[in-house]
Amino acid sequence: MKTEAAKAIRVVKGDPRGVFYDLFEPDEAAELTMRAALLNALQAWLAQSGLTQAKAAVQLGLTQARVSDIKRGKINSLSLDLLVRLAARAGFSPKLKLAA
Numbered sequence: 001m002k003t004e005a006a007k008a009i010r011v012v013k014g015d016p017r018g019v020f021y022d023l024f025e026p027d028e029a030a031e032l033t034m035r036a037a038l039l040n041a042l043q044a045w046l047a048q049s050g051l052t053q054a055k056a057a058v059q060l061g062l063t064q065a066r067v068s069d070i071k072r073g074k075i076n077s078l079s080l081d082l083l084v085r086l087a088a089r090a091g092f093s094p095k096l097k098l099a100a
Helices: 004-008 026-049 053-060 064-071 080-089
Strands: none
Touching: 026 064, 026 080, 053 064, 053 080
């Protein structure tokens, strides 16, 4: 027999494009989705590169504190244009694809 708490649990399906579309207006959600994808790629690059934050900072043309922001996922402190430039400096080829 289900408890009252178990009966109250309701599964809500979010927007298939991602959680940002559940929380923000579509224009802001689109930007946050792109920023998150770039940030995730840079975090993976940092993890697999074996570079110290100081050496990664030199390669990316940043301060060590900004590399720390990337490692900690501080999406609000990193603009879309900066993330695109950093991804290119890390050896990625960022592309934009528009869909109707």
